[in-house]
Amino acid sequence: LAKTTQPISMDSYEGQEVNITCSHNNIATNDYITWYQQFPSQGPRFIIQGYKTKVTNEVASLFIPADRKSSTLSLPRVSLSDTAVYYCLVDIKAAGNKLTFGGGTRVLVKP
Amino acid sequence: GAVVSQHPSRVICKSGTSVKIECRSLDFQATTMFWYRQFPKKSLMLMATSNEGSKATYEQGVEKDKFLINHASLTLSTLTVTSAHPEDSSFYICSARDLRTGGEQYFGPGTRLTVT
Secondary structure (H helix, E strand, O other), X not given: OOOOEOOOEEEEEOOOXXXXXXXXXXXXXXXEEEEEEEOOOOOOEEEXXXXXXXXXXXXXXXXXXXXXXXXXXXXXXXXXXXXXXXXXXXXXXXXXXXXXXXXXXXXXXXX | OOOEEEEOOEEEEOOOXXXXXXXXXXXXXXXXXXXXXXXXXXOOEEEEEEEOOOXXXXXXXXXXXXXXXXXXXXXXXXXXXOOOOHHHXXXXXXXXXXXXXXXXEEEOOOEEEEEO
16 A cells, blocks of 8 residues: 655745645555545545546646656635545545545644 | 535534434445544544445444444445444445446445544
8 A cells, every 4th residue: 555645734824825745655556645624524536646647636637757656635715614634545446445644734724 | 527525524422322324426336435534733644444334344443332423325334323422423434336437435424423
């Protein structure tokens, strides 16, 4: 199982762009990179997933270099409601494949 | 995205009693569901993999006789905490994959268990 490493915490201000980088040196060929957001006392919410290069959706972008040993989640123009813990995981997306959570990054958005 | 529900959202029980938590995939079928436990300010810890029609697979250190898992249908898995103790108080979260939409894993809203 590929282990992920990400910063423990980050502070930002409203309106700024937040970039969280995750390293996954042992990522395997069939692994996808997935990011989840979790608010206190709620289950994790899927944000974005990618395999290589760049993926963008309505809430975030995910940048993955060619070697895929790291990835960066980009949250554009954050608001106070983006204060949460963000988890980076690698995932094979098979039915029985389990996800192993690392420590996550606690993002605090200040006014 | 796909919806996974849990019931109850919070429960308080007395020490020594048993509590059942339900996890349902509302708009898709899931042959496999997962159960996690999360303590305050900690990450999610996988407890077990629930397999429809067969026995659950437990992670190392998780007592299978204490945390009973039943996955009787493709949309329902239950976790029963037997003979609960205060140290079992935690946030329990289930998840399942929606293979129709690419295999992303979706999580339930969680169940807060407090054992007094």
